[in-house]
Amino acid sequence: MYSVGQFAKIINKSVNTLQRWDREGRFKANRTTTNRRYYTEKQLMEYRGLISNFKSLNIAYCRVSSGNQKDDLKNQKKYINDFCLNKGINIDDFYVDVASGLNFKRKKFNQLLNDVEHGKIKNIIIAHKDRFVRFGYEWFESFCSNMVVIF
Numbered sequence: 001m002y003s004v005g006q007f008a009k010i011i012n013k014s015v016n017t018l019q020r021w022d023r024e025g026r027f028k029a030n031r032t033t034t035n036r037r038y039y040t041e042k043q044l045m046e047y048r049g050l051i052s053n054f055k056s057l058n059i060a061y062c063r064v065s066s067g068n069q070k071d072d073l074k075n076q077k078k079y080i081n082d083f084c085l086n087k088g089i090n091i092d093d094f095y096v097d098v099a100s101g102l103n104f105k106r107k108k109f110n111q112l113l114n115d116v117e118h119g120k121i122k123n124i125i126i127a128h129k130d131r132f133v134r135f136g137y138e139w140f141e142s143f144c145s146n147m148v149v150i151f
Helices: 004-011 015-024 041-047 067-087 107-117 137-143
Strands: 037-039 057-064 093-098 121-126 148-150
Touching: 004 015, 004 037, 004 041, 015 037, 057 067, 057 107, 067 093, 067 121, 093 107, 107 121
Parallel strands: 057 093, 057 121, 121 148
Antiparallel strands: none
16 A cells, blocks of 8 residues: 555655545545555556456457558458357457558557557457468567467
């Protein structure tokens, strides 16, 4: 348990900032029986991004290398949609990139990794391993802590 002053010092914010965040509902403090604010270790970990208070999502990831492969992109989406319907899996969002699988200059791929790191992703559904990454798939599978569903 941390007092407001202790917590403010740890996260390098002012007491006034924490009080304002509490009033605005941006980062709620707990209250003692005497109505004093305090914070927990869990809140510290959430603030630092080490654990998440977000709903875990099922994300479908599709990728093609160039704009000329738009039909393949449609086929990937349809294939994943059909698979998920048959398995009773709700897809919360599709992350789609039109970029090379040989590098990491892919906006949605990088967003996906960030979301995995922050615990926002429950499952990643892909049509083929090489649509996710060309090389080192096993590393990414390990990074994602076995959350990837492959078919």
